[in-house]
Amino acid sequence: MPTSTRAAVLTEHGAPLHLTELPLPSDLEPGAALVRVSCATLCGTDVEIWSGRMSFPGMLPMVLGHEMVGEVVAVGTGTRDALGRDIAVGARIGWSESTCGECYGCVVLRQPVACAKRGYGFLQRADVHPYATAGLCEYVYVVPRAAKLLLPDDLPDTWTAMAGCAAKTVLRAFDKVGGVRAGSRVAVQGSGALGLFATAVARLSGAGTVITVGAPPSRLDLAGDFGADATVDIAEGTTVDQVLDLTDGRGADLVMDFAGAPTVGAEAVAMAAQGGRVVIVGTTGPGSNPLPLGTVMGKELTVQGSLNGDIADYHHAIEFFQSFADRMPWDRLFGTPVGLSAAHDRIEAMHRLDEVKAVIDPRLP
Missing domain, CATH: 3.90.180.10 (Medium-chain alcohol dehydrogenases, catalytic domain)
Structure with a gap:
């Protein structure tokens, strides 16, 4: 030994x-x-x-x-x-x-x-x-x-x-938020390993539209290979507007944070559909990130945390x-x-x- x-x-x-x-x-x-x-x-x-x-x-x-x-x-x-x-x-x-x-x-x-x-x-x-x-x-x-x-x-x-x-972190997040309703709209925030894997899981789970939000362009191209119907480049600065445009103005039925950037929480609830679900996975550390509670209430959103x-x-x-x-x-x-x-x-x-x-x-x- x-x-x-x-x-x-x-x-x-x-x-x-x-x-x-x-x-x-x-x-x-x-x-x-x-x-x-x-x-x-x-x-x-x-x-x-x-x-x-x-x-x-x-x-x-x-x-x-x-x-x-x-x-x-x-x-x-x-x-x-x-x-x-x-x-x-x-x-x-x-x-x-x-x-x-x-x-x-x-x-x-x-x-x-x-x-x-x-x-x-x-x-x-x-x-x-x-x-x-x-x-x-x-x-x-x-x-x-x-x-x-x-x-x-x-x-x-x-x-x-x-x-x-x-992989286990992503799968737990899907389980915690109740999975993907067949034909629904899913927005994945983040194009790292977790975001790309989540894109694939959403597609394999029967989502009707999968939108991956992230950067750089090479990662977004890869997201297409993992099942994304559309991608949004955060460098363009119109993340929420683009997701709304891609969902006929309704927003995403399920929004998944695998990015953890300071603006992610506010953007997640803004791009969520009425009655939609938001799961927070990527936000770590003790920092305080704003979450518009009025939007959560007005849209009657379900916000779910998921830890590893x-x-x-x-x-x-x-x-x-x-x-x-x-x-x-x-x-x-x-x-x-x-x-x-x-x-x-x-x-x-x-x-x-x-x-x-x-x-x-x-x-x-």
């Missing part, structure tokens, strides 16, 4: 990642696993943390990456996946955040996303035991309470990695990719795999909007 691992560590916001060796635990706790990472797909959250837009005191140094899969090289006693299946050495697994199973959110609400001690591997400091728990490592220590899943052989690493955050996703959503995301494997060009969401030494370049590319989802294979040079 390896005693250390190569890792790309964030030591300063906006600075290059530091390639170094991190120690690995010598003994595996019951329920834990040691995994050699085969694929980590970077998420918008990784870019926000790297840039410093999402930050809090004492978080650095850290290893980024929370969408990953890999091969199990060692297990602790009684290590099983979320469905109770034994995890053996050599198994291919994905995993997500840990939950305590004891707090009000876990026990009373029965909502893992409400866990008071919810723990993401990428929030573990890289200078504190167990050191290596996030995706930009060659080997990762998967803690006992992390939500683990044995993965099917028929799905690529990139898809199953994305299922661990981006849990192990059930993760499982649904795997099933979704299996069911619709041939229906969308999923591989176009992903960049060319690179090793840890090029991870910083790929984060910068995502920050420039030159790449939708960077792919890191720590086994590469």
